[in-house]
Amino acid sequence: MILKKGTQVKIISGKDKGKTGEILEINRKLNKIKIKSVNMIKKHLKPTKENKGGIISKESFIHQSNVRNIDQNKKEKKVVSKK
Numbered sequence: 001m002i003l004k005k006g007t008q009v010k011i012i013s014g015k016d017k018g019k020t021g022e023i024l025e026i027n028r029k030l031n032k033i034k035i036k037s038v039n040m041i042k043k044h045l046k047p048t049k050e051n052k053g054g055i056i057s058k059e060s061f062i063h064q065s066n067v068r069n070i071d072q073n074k075k076e077k078k079v080v081s082k083k
Contacts, residue, residue: 034059
């Protein structure tokens with residue numbers, strides 16, 4: 001399966017099963033990908049001069065074996081039986 005940034009994928013296992021999203025980031029060394037609005041986590045940030053701080057939600061990585069590529073150009077062909 002070829003995964004590239006910007007490709008549409010569907011989650012096939014885990015807590016976000018059935019959701020679809022776009023690939024934001026790929027970590028090829030760990031075989032993990034980050035998908036837009038999937039596997040959201042809460043991150044606590046300390047306030048700094050540039051940043052207000054507080055609790056933010058952001059995407060976390062998910063293993064690439066838990067996703068399936070969705071190709072918009074190909075449509076599933078229905079099998080027609082001849083009698």
